[in-house]
Amino acid sequence: MTKHFSGNKPVNTCYALYYILCFSVLLLLSACQQPQLSERETKRLLSLSLLSLKAPNDPSNRYAHDPQAQQMGELLFFDTRLSNDNSVSCASCHIPELGFTDGLPRAEAQFNANDGYPPLRNTPTVVGSAWHTWQYWDGRRDSLWSQALTPIEAPTEMDGNRVAVTRLILGDNKYRQLYEKLFGPVAINEGDLQTLASPMGSQALKRNWYQLPKVLQSKINRVFSNTGKALAAYQTTLRPPETRFDRFAEKLASGDSYSGALSDLEYQGARLFVNEKKTQCLECHNGPLLSNGDFHNIGSANVSGDTIDLGRILGVQAVLIDEFNCHGRLSDAAANECLHLNFMSQNDFVHTQGGFKTPTLRNAANTAPYFHDGRFNTLEEVINQYVQTATVQQQTELRAFPLTKDEIEALVAFIGTLNTE
Ligand code: HEC
């Protein structure tokens, strides 16, 4: 019973397996090794990361960074008593669980829906809004605090008014305490606040407002504007959180190996995004919010068919007559700190007529639908639209940039790395 183990065959198989293993490890390693970024690409990608985000600055609101104002603003943001029938707060449309948006194409009118008011636009996030000078898709407000006053009095949004807001601040112990500590005593008798009134809103509210003595009007306006400044202070704390892209950028900045921090597709998308020969994205979606905060005509004013929205050109007129703008009496800014108003582009029709504010791309994958009218449901649809708009001759700022299906997929994957986790 001689057992012949020739030994030959198993050994051979072993070697073969060994080589195959080594070869596949090498293959895998080389596949993992993403192509090195050029200095130019590195610089551009770093400019998009939170490493480049400076502290927000609004000279028209001296309370923006005050922790007590932030605390008061947070209470107000979630307080339905700012609305006409105590049913709607800021957070009814800017829902924290939905990235401070509402997931709807257009915001739903909460009041007076059938009274002939134009439809509301898509609800943008308020995360990072403190880093923008212009608020709204058309920039009709030039600060976060003057913006906050607008939905409170908008007939379709909260349908409230400044007298009711003043009553709330004076009548609620917590608010009154916080308010007086921050802004000083309020010299208004509650008896003077019997009739609801506002220069915005219904004819009746307007009539009541112009019957109030000028001195009382200006006291009410002060309380109202300070309420806006507290709301703005809270929103100033809503800094965009760190994302996978930012962690990739940190590695890039520190000289650590960044290979593998993004998937191959995401990495390809990142490189495409900063390649101005292939895409134009960085011209408008730049800086750490991936938005220049400015207005651009990308041919989106009228492609949706039924409604034409002229966008920025009307926003320019509205911000100039806003009593709470940077030059207004209740602004904390010196005249020379309102250069954005003095030098804003007013007659440049290419950018203003049909121009909308470049939205941030941070957390965009989680905040569908897209565009000022919520016409697109997916990021693929948005980018497809770019490719089509740019190739058809239209009055738009877009250049022609043909992209393949794979390239569009890569850009979408890149935008996904900017998601809040
Ligand atoms: C009925 C829904 C609704 C309510 C309530 C509401 N908003 Fe909005 N918000 C919107 C919509 C819609 C827009 C965009 C409108 C536009 O551009 O014309 C917007 C825009 C904004 C913006 C500008 C963001 C940007 O990127 O331009 C800020 C900031 C904001 N809202 C804060 C608030 C605050 C603060 C409150 C409460 C005082 C509030 N909102 C109440 C729907 C709402």
Ligand code: HEC
């Ligand atoms: C000329 C300026 C400009 C260029 C170039 C540009 N965008 Fe935009 N982008 C905008 C403006 C303005 C809007 C909003 C349009 C609207 O609401 O009607 C927008 C909207 C978007 C949105 C929707 C975001 C949201 O929350 O609604 C995405 C996604 C987007 N752009 C991605 C890109 C990508 C990717 C590229 C490059 C392929 C690109 N953009 C090129 C200005 C630009």
